[in-house]
Amino acid sequence: MKTHTTNDTKTAIISAALDYYEGWFDGRPDRMERALHPELTKRSIEPDESIETLSARQMIDATGEGVGRRRDPGDRNIRVHVDHVHGSIATATVTSAVYVDYLQLARISTEWKILNVLWARA
Numbered sequence: 483m484k485t486h487t488t489n490d491t492k493t494a495i496i497s498a499a500l501d502y503y504e505g506w507f508d509g510r511p512d513r514m515e516r517a518l519h520p521e522l523t524k525r526s527i528e529p530d531e532s533i534e535t536l537s538a539r540q541m542i543d544a545t546g547e548g549v550g551r552r553r554d555p556g557d558r559n560i561r562v563h564v565d566h567v568h569g570s571i572a573t574a575t576v577t578s579a580v581y582v583d584y585l586q587l588a589r590i591s592t593e594w595k596i597l598n599v600l601w602a603r604a
Contacts, residue, residue, distance in 0.1 A: 487567040491594075495587055498594045499562040499576050502585075506541075506550030507558060514545040519588060519595035526601050555579040580604055 498517045505513025515538075522538035536544075544550070558578050565573040570589040576582070586598040 487564070491567055491572075492564045494594045495564050495567070495572050495574055496562045498587060498596060499574055499585060500560070502583075502596055503558070503560050503576060503578060503581075506545055507554040509545060509548045509551040511542045511546035515542050517596050518542070519590065519597045522596060522599070524599040524601065553580055578604060 501513040501517035505511070505517060518538040518541060520538050522536075522541065524536040524541060526534045528534055555578075558580070560576065560578045563575045565575055572587045572589075572594065574585045574587065576585060580603065581601055582604055583599050583601040585596050587594045588597045589595075
């Protein structure tokens with residue numbers, strides 16, 4: 483399969499990443515849910531080198547509870563870089579004043595959904 487990334491594809495991936503980030507900071511579980519694949523796995527490496535794992539449901543619920551709103555720095559400085567697209571899979575790096583996330587996305591039907599996330603505090 484030849485890989486060709488259109489501007490529409492990049493725009494859709496960026497939109498999913500912004501729904502994830504802005505939804506988190508704005509306390510909008512509808513945006514978070516729109517961005518995530520139901521089988522999302524989100525992981526971070528803790529200071530003791532243990533792995534914290536979150537599901538889509540946990541992220542949506544935490545967003546609705548306002549966890550991200552309490553962590554909003556004001557000047558979010560969100561930057562999304564689409565790293566690679568191949569057919570119906572993609573990777574993107576998102577940086578902000580608070581977090582760094584490496585996203586793996588999948589196109590499901592016509593929508594890009596975040597399937598896996600590895601993240602750390604900025």
